[in-house]
Amino acid sequence: MPQPIPQDAPWAAEDSVGLVEPRTLSFDTALELECGRTLSSYELVYETYGTLNDDASNAVLICHALSGHHHAAGYHSTDDKRPGWWDTCIGPGKVIDTNRFFVVSLNNLGGCHGSTGPASINPDTGQPWGPDFPMMTVKDWVNSQARLADVLGISRWAAVIGGSMGGMQALQWSIDYPDRLSHAVVIAAAPKLSAQNIAFNEVARQSILTDPNFHGGRYYLHDTYPRQGLILARMVGHITYLSDDAMRMKFGRDLRAGRFHFGFDVEFQVESYLRHQGEVFSRNFDANTYLLMTKALDYFDPAREFDNSLETALAKPECKFLVMSFTSDWRFAPERSREIVNGLVHAGRDVSYAEIDTPKGHDAFLLDIPEYTKLFGAYMHRVANEVENGVNPVEAGNHA
Amino acid sequence: MRDDLHLISDWIPADASLLDLGCGDGTLLAHLKQHKKIRGYGLEINQDNLAACFEKGVNVLEQDLDEGLGNFQNHRFDYVVMTQALQAVLRPDQVLNEMLRVGREAIITFPNFGHWRVRAYLGLKGRMPVSSALPYEWYNTPNIHLCTVQDFETHCRKSNIRILERQVINRHHRSGLLARLWPNLFGEIAIYRVTV
Numbered sequence: 097m098p099q100p101i102p103q104d105a106p107w108a109a110e111d112s113v114g115l116v117e118p119r120t121l122s123f124d125t126a127l128e129l130e131c132g133r134t135l136s137s138y139e140l141v142y143e144t145y146g147t148l149n150d151d152a153s154n155a156v157l158i159c160h161a162l163s164g165h166h167h168a169a170g171y172h173s174t175d176d177k178r179p180g181w182w183d184t185c186i187g188p189g190k191v192i193d194t195n196r197f198f199v200v201s202l203n204n205l206g207g208c209h210g211s212t213g214p215a216s217i218n219p220d221t222g223q224p225w226g227p228d229f230p231m232m233t234v235k236d237w238v239n240s241q242a243r244l245a246d247v248l249g250i251s252r253w254a255a256v257i258g259g260s261m262g263g264m265q266a267l268q269w270s271i272d273y274p275d276r277l278s279h280a281v282v283i284a285a286a287p288k289l290s291a292q293n294i295a296f297n298e299v300a301r302q303s304i305l306t307d308p309n310f311h312g313g314r315y316y317l318h319d320t321y322p323r324q325g326l327i328l329a330r331m332v333g334h335i336t337y338l339s340d341d342a343m344r345m346k347f348g349r350d351l352r353a354g355r356f357h358f359g360f361d362v363e364f365q366v367e368s369y370l371r372h373q374g375e376v377f378s379r380n381f382d383a384n385t386y387l388l389m390t391k392a393l394d395y396f397d398p399a400r401e402f403d404n405s406l407e408t409a410l411a412k413p414e415c416k417f418l419v420m421s422f423t424s425d426w427r428f429a430p431e432r433s434r435e436i437v438n439g440l441v442h443a444g445r446d447v448s449y450a451e452i453d454t455p456k457g458h459d460a461f462l463l464d465i466p467e468y469t470k471l472f473g474a475y476m477h478r479v480a481n482e483v484e485n486g487v488n489p490v491e492a493g494n495h496a
Numbered sequence: 497m498r499d500d501l502h503l504i505s506d507w508i509p510a511d512a513s514l515l516d517l518g519c520g521d522g523t524l525l526a527h528l529k530q531h532k533k534i535r536g537y538g539l540e541i542n543q544d545n546l547a548a549c550f551e552k553g554v555n556v557l558e559q560d561l562d563e564g565l566g567n568f569q570n571h572r573f574d575y576v577v578m579t580q581a582l583q584a585v586l587r588p589d590q591v592l593n594e595m596l597r598v599g600r601e602a603i604i605t606f607p608n609f610g611h612w613r614v615r616a617y618l619g620l621k622g623r624m625p626v627s628s629a630l631p632y633e634w635y636n637t638p639n640i641h642l643c644t645v646q647d648f649e650t651h652c653r654k655s656n657i658r659i660l661e662r663q664v665i666n667r668h669h670r671s672g673l674l675a676r677l678w679p680n681l682f683g684e685i686a687i688y689r690v691t692v
Contacts, residue, residue, distance in 0.1 A: 474547040
């Protein structure tokens with residue numbers, strides 16, 4: 097007899113996609129990369145939620161951010177304590193409603209959660225790729241995602257959606273495959289990184305590269321990994337994900353033991369929090385992947401191949417855009433999102449923009465913030481209506 | 497749809513490009529998109545209005561009019577429309593100039609503070625007028641720069657703004673004989689199409 101489902105089980109909740117299973121696809125057609133190199137074969141791990149409709153018109157692609165992966169919603173087992181990273185937004189009746197959409201979420205190439213990456217075996221050497229894994233760019237990811245779409249029988253996404261680095265992929269999709277998406281949702285992103293953004297990434301990379309356990313990226317062969325470097329990288333990254341206000345509200349100057357110890361052990365709560373975040377991250381993330389992903393961020397600049405004119409680059413897309421930013425985000429501040437919006441307006445594209453008032457910083461895009469959920473939900477509601485009412489893509493591409 | 501919006505939509509030819517300042521729930525844009533294939537954007541700061549525009553599928557950008565229109569190029573639009581918001585911005589003169597920089601023509605509507613009922617309210621009661629067109633108390637009104645038909649036309653003359661068309665309507669959104677003869681006294685809502 098089947099076990100009764102415990103009523104309070106999170107995976108059994110009505111608005112959860114429930115238990116999900118990742119799948120892996122192998123690709124044997126070589127992928128030409130922007131760096132000039134070629135990946136002759138590779139695997140992509142992905143998850144899907146909801147049901148693909150008969151004409152495959154209700155598919156949305158979720159693109160992940162720096163430390164994300166394919167597991168965006170639901171639970172892998174009944175013992176899982178935490179759901180996928182964007183479970184606040186994906187599920188039955190949620191913003192990205194799995195009763196209406198077929199949601200595809202993958203782990204990007206170069207990742208460390210199942211898709212081919214630096215920790216995978218290089219077929220030419222029989223050893224882990226390590227530092228020899230080719231440098232990936234946002235453009236390369238989008239190309240690999242288009243191949244995944246081909247295999248899944250999706251010729252056109254109802255929407256490509258992402259926050260932060262995921263938003264950059266959505267933007268790149270709109271430029272590189274204009275006829276393969278109806279909507280791009282670009283959240284808390286930027287049209288390219290600023291010098292300050294690159295500087296923070298460089299500090300993170302240097303902390304990994306200078307860790308004695310890094311071994312030139314071949315730490316797999318030494319049965320170790322640059323734990324301390326990863327911890328530091330995550331700590332500095334995490335500071336940029338939170339706002340000054342968010343840190344003040346969350347930790348203030350609270351002391352763990354209530355008094356000064358006059359030493360260098362953890363005293364302030366914020367120190368404890370950062371160390372904990374770093375620790376957890378270092379156990380679950382590959383250092384070479386972190387290096388590669390931060391470089392992909394640094395290289396991202398779709399205007400570059402259009403004489404550095406964002407306006408020219410944004411004349412390519414045919415889809416409609418939703419751009420959203422968060423007032424307290426200083427990693428990719430609202431001004432950066434407005435650069436994208438202004439470029440789209442200049443190019444005459446259909447775009448809507450919302451600036452969510454929140455003290456939560458960059459990480460806000462992952463949270464259930466009422467104003468955000470409401471506006472994002474309203475937009476996705478309209479996307480779903482268009483799918484279900486069969487809006488003609490020609491009409492959808494009627495430029496402003 | 498409000499009658500003043502009907503009037504405005506009559507003034508806008510098919511296929512025009514349009515910027516709607518303070519576009520509310522997107523009714524005008526949706527109407528013009530559907531019936532005249534206009535292309536354009538609304539600017540709005542109210543969250544419920546933004547959500548309504550998202551649902552309707554009209555382009556809307558969260559942007560505060562008091563922070564200017566610096567992000568739009570010169571003559572980017574055929575028309576820049578602002579309904580019932582001129583009196584609520586910090587510097588109506590500057591907004592008007594900006595409207596005529598980014599648009600070839602501007603269409604503006606505002607409540608006429610010169611209407612006889614407003615004058616009578618202040619003159620006889622000695623209190624700040626409250627009416628269906630001006631439903632606020634003095635302490636909570638967003639209408640911080642109210643003006644009369646005459647004020648507006650004087651300003652246009654001084655600023656070399658040409659008035660191309662004018663409609664004044666009463667509270668029932670009708671344009672009666674009195675309002676046509678004495679707009680500053682009998683018009684409750686003024687609607688202008690202007691250019692430079």
